[in-house]
């Protein structure tokens with residue numbers, strides 16, 4: 324009989340050091356190869372620090388000024404300075420400013436005007452002016468407007484109709500109607516419907532069955548049937564299950580053990596699978612998954628907005 328491997332601890336100090344040091348070096352290949360989505364990278368790192376209770380280690384003044392330097396005249400934000408505006412990085416920018424209590428530095432109507440400009444006649448959203456349509460962007464649009472206290476800045480009913488058209492017979496969701504179910508899209512569609520108070524449109528048990536089927540023998544969760552487990556799906560699947568009140572449908576201890584087994588115990592950080600290289604993306608989503616399961620003595624994360632619950636409460640209640 325194989326002895327249960329000793330329960331590993333979450334190395335909170337190591338992960339805080341890893342994230343804090345990550346942004347300091349501007350002479351690495353990684354620094355330039357990830358320039359186009361740095362806005363999301365800063366969001367992942369800063370939110371992880373909040374969940375660890377270590378946000379005071381971050382220079383929020385410098386972060387806020389950098390974020391504002393990425394805003395375009397049309398109100399949208401790019402992934403870095405001089406990069407074109409896009410809904411993905413506009414949401415990341417709003418999330419960062421919310422974390423830094425700096426939303427007073429921007430004009431909410433200016434940003435929601437940019438978001439509204441990307442909604443299509445069928446209710447869907449393009450990611451930017453070049454027109455790629457994907458339910459990822461429906462989530463970005465609805466959550467961005469809601470966080471900015473402008474929930475009706477876009478046609479919510481049309482957006483909801485479009486997302487509902489993306490539900491498949493297996494209970495999952497795809498990026499456009501008829502597209503294959505994928506855990507990332509299930510998150511974006513379930514969270515988008517939750518923002519719009521429209522969860523009654525989905526078959527809760529069927530969707531949660533598809534989600535709990537993502538758990539593999541390793542304890543980790545995959546993104547689609549037959550695929551390999553990956554720490555970031557801990558978040559994509561778990562947050563959707565949490566929104567739908569079915570966290571108990573997976574083996575949470577087995578998943579927690581899988582995440583803890585993906586830590587780099589020497590240098591900090593969490594990878595997608597044991598023995599792989601760590602990165603800020605998987606470090607954030609691993610910590611976020613543990614927070615959703617109330618493990619690791621972490622600050623509570625909101626499953627819809629992927630921000631600390633306290634930050635969400637301040638924003639949504641300030642406008643209610």
Ligand SMILES: CN(C(=O)[C@H](Cc1cnc[nH]1)NC(=O)OCc1ccccc1)[C@@H](Cc1ccccc1)C(=O)N[C@@H](Cc1ccc(O)cc1)C(=O)NO
Pocket residue numbers: 360363411459505506507508510511553555559595604
């Ligand atoms: C663009 N992207 C992805 O495609 C990751 C790649 C990956 C990580 N582990 C397995 N694959 N996939 C990903 O985020 O899938 C989740 C998802 C898919 C579809 C919709 C929503 C979420 C990651 C960045 C990344 C690239 C390569 C390696 C690690 C991270 C990413 O920026 N994800 C975004 C969501 C997203 C997802 C897909 C996109 O095409 C664009 C954006 C995010 O989490 N924002 O907060």
Ligand SMILES: [Zn+2]
Pocket residue numbers: 553554555556595605
């Ligand atoms: Zn991953």
